[in-house]
Amino acid sequence: MKMESVVMLPGMGGAEIRGLGGNSVRFSGDAGVQWVLQPRGTARVRGPQHFRHSVREGVRLSEYEHVLGSDGDALKQLFPAGVARLWGSTPPVRERSAKVTALEERRVGDEVLFYAGKKFVAKARILGLLRNRPLARAVWGEDEDRKTWEHIMALGDVTEFEVPAEPFLRGLRVPVPLRSLTLVPAEERRRLLDMADPAVSSRPERNSPRPERGPNLNREALFRSLSSLRTHIKEQRASRHEPITLLWAIGRLATQQERMVEWETFRSEVGPLLQDYGLPDSKVTPEYPFWHLRSSGLWNVEGIDQPATPTPPQLVASRARAGLTADAAKILRRSLARAEAIGLLCSKHLGDVDRDGLLERVGLAGYTRASGEFPDRGRGGGRTPRREVTSSRPDRDQRLVERLKVMYQHECQVCGSRIETRYSHYSEAAHIRGVGRPHDGPDELSNLLCLCPNHHVEFDRLAIYIDEDWAVRRNSTGTVDYRLKLHADHAIEQAHLRYHRGLCGRL
Ligand SMILES: [Zn+2]
Known part of the structure; x- marks a missing residue:
């Protein structure tokens, strides 16, 4: 198959797909993520209208209060600003089908790829899964068989783009055109994204004279080996x-x-x-x-x-x-x-x-450290107290920092405290994945947290980390200290949190 359109982003651990007219889309490097391939539906079934209404613009929860039922609290928590991005599916007709598998196996954190006209047109992340017929009927109505889109995905990180879907689907051995909701398991997704990793292929090994052991070592096997290293036990240590x-x-x-x-x-x-x-x-x-x-x-x-x-x-x-x-x-x-x-x-x-x-x-x-700046060299062996090296910091977008602080009104996303100063308030913007060497994280809102100085230090020095479900945990014990406070306009990229958890030794 042709894979020229897939390129790895240097230093992102993810991949970028180049599409039509300079369009491109980035995929999470997270190894456990699955793809949910979702046909958007044609105009005949009001696909484009539904997409515009419930995904692009989002659904005002206050207008649907009467049909939210027991899902109301969870939805309001996922979408604190009250605008929910939702997409649904009708119940499957056949007992055994790709759709049944996809409905059963898809998980929070998976990536959804919307498909229309032989292209992928949007990507989103699953924030929540629910089944709610009254809500589905109120948002999307019923189809000609009086079925509703009651299997509902709550979506975040919605990005629209256009990339040809055919090479992709062929690589995944999925029939073209895509007709049904289809799940791509994490290994398959990983395999496709790994196929054209120039970080690997551009770096040929110099003379390896003999074949090596461990053919086709994969990522999982590598981490298993690292965690179960044979260590000689000497006086219990x-x-x-x-x-x-x-x-x-x-x-x-x-x-x-x-x-x-x-x-x-x-x-x-x-x-x-x-x-x-x-x-x-x-x-x-x-x-x-x-x-x-x-x-x-x-x-x-x-x-x-x-x-x-x-x-x-x-x-x-x-x-x-x-x-x-x-x-x-x-x-x-x-x-x-x-x-x-x-x-x-x-x-x-x-x-x-x-x-x-x-x-x-x-x-x-x-x-x-999560922020990644190299400590001061030139003083003996790294055991001297460190001085902050501000000069090596890459330029950061100060407007982003301001936007973030205004968004949270200087309240710490971890503990909620707000430091008062003589004339204003004080908070710090922390990159989840450091923008400098060696982490090379992006300077984007999706990679920033608004924190108080104490939690900034704890986060940066890897004393606390954030789970997929926004639990803030103490690294030494794994216990939940707080739940991360999230503004509706602040879409944090899970891949960055995962990178930080990796530094914390939490896979
Ligand atoms: Zn705090």
Whole structure:
């Protein structure tokens, strides 16, 4: 199939589809998201009118008070400004059909793609699912069989565009033209978006002389491996050698260095890390992770092949090289996967290590904070107190910040507090995914939070994170501290929150 129209956005972990006349649409990089393919319907069934009324303009909940029933509270919570974006489906006719599967399996957080005239014309995110016949009848009426659109999706992040649907549908093995509500499982969606990832294909591996283990490693398998690293239990405490080595290897990827390194380089770089960040009473033996990390399925050793663990002199003599496998590196070169992997390694295996110091040493300094700015270098080893580096901040759109603060009237979206000053009020705008290196988040309202200074620091330093359902949780315990306050005009992109959760080690 032709995939020229699909390109990965650098640093977004998602994908962008280029469409007609310079149109383009961005998709979430979130691995769990499914696609709900939704025919918009022709003029004969009033498809365009319904779309304009209930999706583009939105439905005023106050006008439908009498038919909201028990869904009223949930809808008002989802749409605090009182304008709900809704789309519905009639009950399926046949017992087993694509439509039945889609109605049953679609979930909150999934992406809906509206289809009309062989094109995708809009995208939205499912905020809620409900079944309400009186509401459906009031909003869209009944069809000729007296059926209503009672299976209702509450929608957010509505974006309209035009892209040809045919290459897409063929890639997904969905019949063209699309006639029925159809669900695309997360793996299929991911596969399609992954097909043309230039971050991967533009970076050919230099001479890999022999085939590597672990063919077709996927993202899930990689994260399983990272969380279940074989660690040697020593007096009830696991050795930190393998997670430290993997962080070092990820740091090499992030700083564009070669994936495979010779033993002597490895020893001179990893040895001191194990010395400084390994367990105080453990022996420093870089030859162990160099050799044994292979059992993780993420690691490759070249130039030496023997049953026993090689000794350092043997490693020197054979000029052995080791590093992440090409498959693992391919996944970890994507910024979303990389942030999640770093968060996972730190939270799972390096809980009581000086994370700031270690990440800075391996070239991943920005990952200790959501805002991502590199701490001041040039003062010994990252263990000195940090000074804010404001000069390296990319230019930010001050109008967005003002808009956000006015929208919330300076109330913290986490705790609701509002700091009074002599003449006004004070709040801070926090990027969910830092705009600077290394996170490269967008400077958009969908990536901003209005916070009080305390919660800004806690969010930025990864002490709190926000779940898909807007629960604000404490990272150390996972308990819900607050529920995020959301203004109706503030559509936060779930993918950015997920990226932040990745940094927090919460997958
Ligand atoms: Zn607060």
